[in-house]
Amino acid sequence: MHADAGGAVNLETALAALGAPVRLVFFTQTFDCETCLPARQIVNRVASLSDQISVEEFNIVLDTDQVEAYGIRRVPAIAVVGEADTGIRFYGVPDGHELVSLVESIQLVASGDSGLSDESQALIAAVEQPIDIQVFVTPT
Amino acid sequence: MALISPHITASAVAAVEYPDLVRQYRVTGVPKTVVNDRVEILGAVPEASFVSQVLAVDG
Numbered sequence: 001m002h003a004d005a006g007g008a009v010n011l012e013t014a015l016a017a018l019g020a021p022v023r024l025v026f027f028t029q030t031f032d033c034e035t036c037l038p039a040r041q042i043v044n045r046v047a048s049l050s051d052q053i054s055v056e057e058f059n060i061v062l063d064t065d066q067v068e069a070y071g072i073r074r075v076p077a078i079a080v081v082g083e084a085d086t087g088i089r090f091y092g093v094p095d096g097h098e099l100v101s102l103v104e105s106i107q108l109v110a111s112g113d114s115g116l117s118d119e120s121q122a123l124i125a126a127v128e129q130p131i132d133i134q135v136f137v138t139p140t
Numbered sequence: 141m142a143l144i145s146p147h148i149t150a151s152a153v154a155a156v157e158y159p160d161l162v163r164q165y166r167v168t169g170v171p172k173t174v175v176n177d178r179v180e181i182l183g184a185v186p187e188a189s190f191v192s193q194v195l196a197v198d199g
Contacts, residue, residue, distance in 0.1 A: 086142050087150060108143055114143045116191070121144055123191055127195065130147050131194065131197060133141065133175055135153065136171060137171050
């Protein structure tokens with residue numbers, strides 16, 4: 001799966017069978033954000049591939065309630081939200097490998113199945129303190 | 141992990157777009173994982189190892 005035109009079919013296939021609604025909550029900024037426009041285009045394109053995916057857009061400067069509610073720290077940002085907020089965020093333009101990750105996250109949130117081993121799931125379910133995981137990545 | 145626990149948030153950060161964070165967290169290669177601003181995990185590691193290293197920050 002890639003962000004190029006040839007990958008569109010694969011994306012569509014990946015998102016065709018979503019079993020539950022997923023919201024992409026997109027945070028942008030009007031000025032000084034060169035990457036916000038390409039990020040928005042990808043978010044809208046992904047959403048166009050499934051009736052189960054909806055998009056909400058907020059401004060990091062103006063919509064302070066939502067910024068606080070989703071713990072958004074910079075733009076462009078995408079929160080992948082299912083029945084409840086899962087705490088999954090993407091910062092930056094989700095292209096290349098990041099688009100694959102975004103689509104996989106949407107599938108995970110829709111299914112509610114992390115795909116992790118029973119042992120991992122038990123350990124993670126026992127967590128009682130806040131844990132913030134940041135993974136630095138590149139699109140290629 | 142974020143999917144399983146309401147206490148866990150997980151962000152993917154496009155390194156090239158946030159040079160300030162790359163400097164702050166001394167990101168010299170990807171993937172690099174930073175947990176609660178203090179535990180660092182370099183590279184892609186097997187699931188069990190990743191989970192135990194992330195949870196080591198708890199408590």
